[in-house]
Amino acid sequence: MLGAGFTEATVDRGIALGADVISVDAGSTDSGPYYLGTATAKTTEAAVRRDLRILLRAAAGADIPLIVGSCGTSGTDAGVDWIAGIVRSVQAEEGLSLPVARIYSSQNAAELKEALHAGRVHPLPPLGEIGAEVFESCTNIVGMMGHEPIVSALEAGARVVLCGRATDTAVAAAYPLLRGLPPGPVWHAAKIVECGGQCTTNPAAGGVLATIDATGFTIEPLDPAAACTPISVAAHMLYETVDPYLMREPSGTIDVRDATYTALDDRRVRVEGSRFLLAEQHTVKLEGARVTGYETMSFSAIRDPGILAEIDSWAEFLREMIVARVSQTLGLEAGEYAFDIRLYGHRGVLGDLEPESGPPREVGVMLLVSAPDQATATAVAKVANPLMLHLPTRGMAYLPSFAFASSPAEVERGAAYEFVLNHVVDTAPTAMFRIEHGDHHA
Secondary structure, eight states: OTTSOOOHHHHHHHHHTTOSOEEEEEEOSTTOTHHHHHTOOSSOHHHHHHHHHHHHHHHHHHTOOEEEEEEEETOOHHHHHHHHHHHHHHHHHHTOOOOEEEEEOBOOHHHHHHHHHTTOEEEOTTOOOOOTHHHHHOSEEEEEBOSHHHHHHHHTTOSEEEESSBOHHHHHHHHHHHTTOOHHHHHHHHHHHTTGGGGSSOTTSOOEEEEEOSSEEEEEESSTTOOOOHHHHHGGGGTTOSOSSEEEETTEEEEOTTOEEEESSSSOEEEEOOEEEEOSSOEEEEEEEEEEEEEEEEEEEEOOHHHHTTHHHHHHHHHHHHHHHHHHHHOOOTTSOEEEEEEETTTTTTGGGOOOOSOOSOEEEEEEEEESSHHHHHHHHHHHHHHHHHOOOTTOSSOOOOEESSSSSEEEEEEEEEEOOOEEEEOOTTTTOEEEEEOOOO
């Protein structure tokens, strides 16, 4: 991922092995809806600039294209412009002159409402049908492009393609499809390489090189110390997919039910038998985020064995006391605010699915308050402050003391966001995306 860091040596090795294109993803929804909601990046400019400098130098030196997917984490227009500005600066500093294309994927709510009324918007499980007001409630909406807009940008002469929101696979599939390679091996190879070293024996080892031909593809890691094995490659079809054999893209479905994985040596794997099934209707997936309220967080830690022996009962007592004190002091009732208590160290991650039982040795108590405005959220957290510091169990004969992680104990998180779209639009491959060329320096 762009901005996550990689060694320059792995890029050099890929060039030395004869790479025809460099493809890198710059986005993710893994860290939640905040980045789409605010159109900001989860990566720092310094890290992105460092990685782009290496990739731009390599692409220019080898005279091959560089394709960046989902710029700025969520692929909003602001994210594309942010990356474009860094590319412009690096090109000027390095004396490079690579033509740049920017593909914008932010969507207009009014146009999506027309599509909805025309019956061209469909829900994906588990969401259902939506009303037009959902589009209006979003602070940002993006459409997830397939390979077609990227191919258009390359055909127009771009050597650096900066994509808005794009499927991870489309970023890697675009150039080999442009070169006329068969879609089955291309799309399967694109899926396997989309997370770099994830398909190797060392996921932290950087990128991989896939060599595609008429009947399949061969894949190897760019770090000489890592290896691709039939299991490590095949297992990547389990990653971020609901089906390990079939995976939908905007223009069709990757089908690997008959794929074979053969070790060529101790580092390279040959894959054959992959297919790509064209869809009857091209669709573009939508992602949208909106503000749900404002949050304030407080975190304390418990090491008192008397509390830990009755931690579930204590947590329920804490909930009751917060509700009572908030009603007493702030006059707020249920529905005017909400809060969540997480006991990290005691079922804090798995909840009721946690298989371990018995008293924990220590527990971190996270209180997360949500309210329509920041002041109310913080006021509730402040009311809970003495309880987070000294609340005993029911009937305890002494007042315990816990430890806050920070002072002040209340941390205002600002606006909180939620994803509200998991829908597709029936459309033409490039109709929802805008391509602009320029921004290169001689």
